[in-house]
Amino acid sequence: MKELPKELTAPYNGAATEKTIYDMWEESGYFNPDNLPHVTKDPYTIILPPPNVTGTLHTGHAIMLAIQDTLIRYKRMQGHKTLWLPGTDHAAIATQSVVEKKIQKEEGKTRHDIGREELLRRINEFALDSQLIILSQFRSMGASLDWSRLAFTIDDKRNLAVKTMFKKMYDDGLIYRGSRIVNWDPKGQTTISDDEVVYVEEKTKFYYFKYGPFVIGTARPETKFGDKYVVMHPDDERYKEYTHGQKLTVEWINGPIEATIIKDESVDPEFGTGVMTITPWHSVVDFELAEKYKLDYEQIIDKYGKLLPIAEEFAGMKIKDARDKIVEKLQAKGLVERIEDYTHNIGTAERTGGIVEPQIMKQWFIGVNKEFEHFGKTTTLKKLMIDAVESKNTTIIPDRFEKVYFHWVNNLRDWCISRQIWYGHRIPVWYKGDEMHIGMESPAEDGWAQDEDTLDTWFSSGMWTFSTLGWPNDTIDLKTFHPTDVLETGHDILFFWIARMILFSTYALNEVPFNVAYLHGLVRDKDGKKMSKSIGNVLDPRDLSVKYGTDALRMALMVGNGAGNDLKLGEDKVKAYKLFANKIWNATRFVLERTLDQEVAAQLNEEDESVYKTWREKHADISKDIDEYRLHLASEKLYDYFWHVFCDEIIETRKVRIANNDGKESAQQLLTILLREQIIAIHPFMPFITEEIWKYIKKDSDTMLMVTKW
């Protein structure tokens, strides 16, 4: 008679076994789809959303890894040629500012003191070191990523892809350089895209000034120096005596100016006095009006947020300081009608917190409404983005986000892609006098200078599904694994990233980047608050995983976490799944103990056969849940069946039969099969403990659990 393995008599200790098991998986080579034994089904691909190199593992990453690893392990066990490709993101502005701050603190120098080349060298060094930390943390979550294909958004291969894309889009007339209004961040000294602007509420004053016969309202007196257009609604009865294009002289801040009347429907007669003056250089709405009527533009505020010479006595002053002084002057001239309290939203830069100042600047743009020839059809990038989702070639889960997506795409304006920071893919354009060269490298002759700017970080991340697979080269990986199956990420980057990936992939490859975009909810603390360092309610997944085991943490993140809904996570929940791990361990020991004398596989009797059938039905149900991305249900059902059906009912009743020798062989066989099949089924969710148990229950002919047939 066999004996119970010694290891099983001790309680399960996750922290002690996880590292050994992960090493065993990694050494097996099975993370790489090219090494998988018994591939019987189609390729299955997930490209990991690349974390910022500067980051450390947080609960958001932990959720993403848990969900994706579960899907990947499930498909791998089913016999798919399964690829999960890892990488990291250079996160241009974020990374550069981390390193700049470090240099400032340690050496008291700015980026201009040490120069472009040296700064980039230091950032690279920092990025490579930092990347190792987060990657090792990803391993500790049990992530079965193919490390042999590791990519970085700014390595040489990705740089080739970026340059190739830029040139291709330029040649198609989709990328252009132009003077347009952009979001300028005076603090970060760079442009940012519309999506990087976050609005915060500000309490301020709203001023009513006399402007000739009119009273105009403004919250920004400091921009008003050059205002020579006064706009009102064409149907506004109060101003019917004035006609479009009429000119009149008005007394203004620095003396009289000639004002022109513009009648336009965009003016809301209900707001303020129904009359406004416009500043096209520093307002998006005003800029659009100026474009429409071909008006003059004049810059009032410089890159540093200071007033220009047009402000005369106020020139050189900062906006904040100038505002009150300007109002004083107007007051002295008797031009202030009244001042009210006012609450409105102001745009700030997501990364630096600087107050965004719209400016007209010469920048590079991607034209989303420009028609071009695309695989034999005339289309626009916007249409491609709509079609991909409308045709269901890409499905967004949960589907309510599809509406949000359409709304966003329909209102999309040209995307400003140039950034005035140093860390990033440098724009592949060279200038010599009036000549311009777009290509992979500088022309051979002397005198060509490359564009100083870099590309928006989302330009390179937008190409992530195929740049990681070797594009623009015609690689086997690209043919095999693209379009990818699932893109799994938080719903907070639907626009930033998902939309851009659809844009680039449909444009360059004429295929969607992924068949399914699965959006998980964001993690909140047990009271529903956002986790943040300043509130001090952050749960560190690394602590939880050491304390309760990675399997427990993964289950806690999975159960009850339906697509698109935020997940509240408290430590108790993780603890509950540690108990589950313990339950699995004990049940295994017990089943092994009671089946030590089992020689051969016995036939199940009628009663046991029907119990087994219920399990098979449950199993099919769970498979369907996973196939349809209801991982929160699948995980809960596995938990419930194992604990409350298998342990509480089946084991309890069969142990009596085994003791009494009443249908003993059938009972033993039932326990053996159910344990085995459940360990297999639970593996994608709790990979460590199941792989460990597998060592003691597997047959001699079995391979390791991660490649055992589901």
Place this chain on the structure above:
RNA sequence: GGGCGAUUAGCUCAGUUGGUAGAGCAGCGCAUUUACACUGCGAAGGUCAGAGGUUCGAAUCCUCUAUUGCCCACCA
């Protein structure tokens, strides 16, 4: 201003196509030479936010209201 969610037991949430309301945690009672006190069994706890409608039948579908959260736009 526009859009999208959420509201179910004390707490956290499930509830896949409409068919007698579920779990975990907490609390209560009972059991114990026990695979597991990191256990088991049991009881208790809910007019499924409110009102109206569709239906043989509604937590589920429709309309309105309330509370709450998020996203988008941004108005000088």
